[in-house]
Amino acid sequence: MQFLKDIVPAALNNINTKFIVLDKGRIDLEGQHKTCLALVADETAAVHFQMWGDECDVFEPGDIIRLENGIFSYIRNNRNNHVLRAGKRGKAEKVGEFTMAYVEKPNMSEIHWVPDPKNPKIYLPVDFTSYISSTH
Amino acid sequence: MALKITERGIHEAENPIEVSFREAFELLKPQLNPPFTLKVLTKEEYSNLNKALIFGIFSQPNLAEVHIKHLHAIVIDGYDLFTCMLVKIVDELYVKLVDSVKIQLIWVTKEMLNVLAIGFDKLMVALLRQIVGGDFSEGNLWLCLEMVALFLANWDCLLEEEPLMLNKGLYVFLRLLADHYGVPSNPMIDGLKRMEVVFCVRLLREQFLLCLKIGRDLIRLLQDLVHIPEFKAIWRDLLLNPRHFGVDGFKDISQIYHTKTPSSYFLLRVTPEMETKLRFLLTHVKLGNQKRYQVWFAKKFLGVPGSEVILTDIVRFICCSVHPSSEIMQPDILPRWAVIGWLLTSCRKSYVQANLKLALFYDWLFYDETTDNVMNIEPAILLMVNSIPNYIEVTRTLLEFLLIVVDNYDIERKEIVSRGVSTALSTLVKRGVVSSLDVLTRCDMIAPVHREMFGKLVLVMQGIHSQKIGSASIIHDISPPPSHLLSSSLGSQHPNRVNCN
Numbered sequence: 001m002q003f004l005k006d007i008v009p010a011a012l013n014n015i016n017t018k019f020i021v022l023d024k025g026r027i028d029l030e031g032q033h034k035t036c037l038a039l040v041a042d043e044t045a046a047v048h049f050q051m052w053g054d055e056c057d058v059f060e061p062g063d064i065i066r067l068e069n070g071i072f073s074y075i076r077n078n079r080n081n082h083v084l085r086a087g088k089r090g091k092a093e094k095v096g097e098f099t100m101a102y103v104e105k106p107n108m109s110e111i112h113w114v115p116d117p118k119n120p121k122i123y124l125p126v127d128f129t130s131y132i133s134s135t136h
Numbered sequence: 137m138a139l140k141i142t143e144r145g146i147h148e149a150e151n152p153i154e155v156s157f158r159e160a161f162e163l164l165k166p167q168l169n170p171p172f173t174l175k176v177l178t179k180e181e182y183s184n185l186n187k188a189l190i191f192g193i194f195s196q197p198n199l200a201e202v203h204i205k206h207l208h209a210i211v212i213d214g215y216d217l218f219t220c221m222l223v224k225i226v227d228e229l230y231v232k233l234v235d236s237v238k239i240q241l242i243w244v245t246k247e248m249l250n251v252l253a254i255g256f257d258k259l260m261v262a263l264l265r266q267i268v269g270g271d272f273s274e275g276n277l278w279l280c281l282e283m284v285a286l287f288l289a290n291w292d293c294l295l296e297e298e299p300l301m302l303n304k305g306l307y308v309f310l311r312l313l314a315d316h317y318g319v320p321s322n323p324m325i326d327g328l329k330r331m332e333v334v335f336c337v338r339l340l341r342e343q344f345l346l347c348l349k350i351g352r353d354l355i356r357l358l359q360d361l362v363h364i365p366e367f368k369a370i371w372r373d374l375l376l377n378p379r380h381f382g383v384d385g386f387k388d389i390s391q392i393y394h395t396k397t398p399s400s401y402f403l404l405r406v407t408p409e410m411e412t413k414l415r416f417l418l419t420h421v422k423l424g425n426q427k428r429y430q431v432w433f434a435k436k437f438l439g440v441p442g443s444e445v446i447l448t449d450i451v452r453f454i455c456c457s458v459h460p461s462s463e464i465m466q467p468d469i470l471p472r473w474a475v476i477g478w479l480l481t482s483c484r485k486s487y488v489q490a491n492l493k494l495a496l497f498y499d500w501l502f503y504d505e506t507t508d509n510v511m512n513i514e515p516a517i518l519l520m521v522n523s524i525p526n527y528i529e530v531t532r533t534l535l536e537f538l539l540i541v542v543d544n545y546d547i548e549r550k551e552i553v554s555r556g557v558s559t560a561l562s563t564l565v566k567r568g569v570v571s572s573l574d575v576l577t578r579c580d581m582i583a584p585v586h587r588e589m590f591g592k593l594v595l596v597m598q599g600i601h602s603q604k605i606g607s608a609s610i611i612h613d614i615s616p617p618p619s620h621l622l623s624s625s626l627g628s629q630h631p632n633r634v635n636c637n
Contacts, residue, residue: 022428058147062432066149093149098432099416 005044041102048109064096139195142232160187215253226262270445314360344381351395405449473518503560558597
């Protein structure tokens with residue numbers, strides 16, 4: 001189980017984590033499917049979580065969700081905004097309510113991520129890359 | 137399809153407790169039919185068989201008799217483990233259990249009572265706690281009806297084996313009667329009310345000595361029922377004819393005032409789910425970070441019309457049953473007074489608000505340093521003092537209420553209440569909960585007349601009646617309170633303020 005502060009973008013369904021839903025945005029239609037962006041958090045960080053299909057109706061603020069094999073990547077048409085989601089291979093399930101502490105900062109979706117110049121498969125937060133270039 | 141005992145929504149993880157019970161059942165299924173093997177079991181095997189039998193009783197109602205016979209044949213611990221497991225299921229899963237399982241649960245509870253299983257009382261308490269105050273849904277009324285019927289049907293057995301269980305039933309059903317008399321009648325609720333009245337009145341009339349063990353909150357609950365004829369008669373005897381209860385040494389209602397209610401009673405009117413969430417608020421949530429949790433709590437428990445009545449139960453629970461240890465009482469964790477302040481401001485109905493204030497101050501009225509706990513009276517003073525800078529209206533309304541209560545709660549026994557409140561104030565200062573009461577007596581945002589009346593209580597507290605004291609300037613001329621104050625709402629009224637005849 002990962003803390004949200006430790007997630008980094010990748011094109012892999014490799015994120016196993018648990019968080020509490022703080023707020024839900026408007027439910028939209030993407031083709032035939034409902035989507036809904038939510039603010040979720042654990043005790044280390046917050047992130048935007050994209051609900052998909054039935055998840056949009058079922059998950060409510062205050063619900064504690066366990067995400068298995070989730071993915072943290074940019075969403076269609078918006079390379080600057082990374083969101084967490086279950087994706088086709090992942091699974092998000094409600095495991096409880098209320099009893100989870102959280103912080104709203106940092107928000108991992110608000111961090112500007114760029115590919116690592118040395119290995120484009122790995123993303124680094126912008127602050128971090130400037131830190132690296134200044135020390136090298 | 138796999139057998140299930142709970143309703144599960146889509147995208148909802150299966151509950152680990154249910155999984156472990158089902159696994160035990162699946163594992164032992166071949167052994168659950170007669171003839172039963174009666175070999176000596178290891179601890180783990182015994183535990184698994186108990187789980188399997190519970191799952192069988194719940195999911196195969198037609199075979200429940202077989203499973204219970206099996207249980208009676210193999211039991212070696214007086215059913216201790218079996219009832220423990222049932223309590224865990226009730227506490228953690230009751231709301232989600234499918235209806236047929238709830239019916240089985242009541243059936244197996246009756247069985248446990250019949251064999252006087254170790255822990256049957258804990259199982260009954262667990263079920264009582266699942267009856268939600270202010271909830272008139274069919275499922276909730278059904279549980280209420282099953283439980284009151286269980287108490288009535290097992291009266292003699294309970295009286296002999298576990299008399300305090302009857303007291304717990306009394307506490308719950310007195311409190312629920314107030315709810316049930318507050319809604320329009322229908323056949324289900326009318327039948328339920330009759331049974332609740334029969335149970336409560338019988339216990340009060342026949343076993344009053346036992347009832348006295350509940351302590352002062354018994355009076356607080358009876359106040360809400362004074363309009364019901366049977367309880368009006370009880371009130372008349374309490375006030376005018378105490379010997380009628382046939383308890384040697386019981387001469388006056390004030391004897392009940394002086395008994396602190398054991399904290400276990402307050403748990404009876406808070407569901408385990410509410411308890412978990414409130415305790416989480418008071419141990420893990422930082423002050424300033426509580427907003428969302430409050431919204432979620434209100435949505436879950438206070439959203440339905442009529443549910444506000446549980447606020448009083450919650451306040452008694454927080455004051456008397458949640459006493460954070462010193463490690464938790466850190467400055468950054470949400471304190472009890474702040475939660476109560478939020479509950480007070482979320483009250484929309486004035487009579488609920490008055491009952492909530494009475495619940496908050498109730499231990500003040502009869503405070504005795506030798507038997508009472510300062511933690512029970514701490515939230516009220518801290519709420520008053522800490523509200524001065526930004527929520528002066530809260531301070532005003534609480535102080536005004538306290539002053540009205542002192543003069544009017546029980547006009548025949550005014551000096552008892554006044555002494556109780558003064559002792560409470562003196563204890564709060566002495567124990568350092570507040571460094572002094574000047575912050576209230578000198579606060580110019582509080583009406584002078586209220587400061588004067590409060591100063592009078594402070595005077596009593598200091599045991600000084602005529603000499604000069606530090607804050608004499610505000611108390612030199614104590615005039616009677618203006619009459620409009622006396623007509624203010626006291627919430628449910630103590631019958632000494634209403635015509636009992």
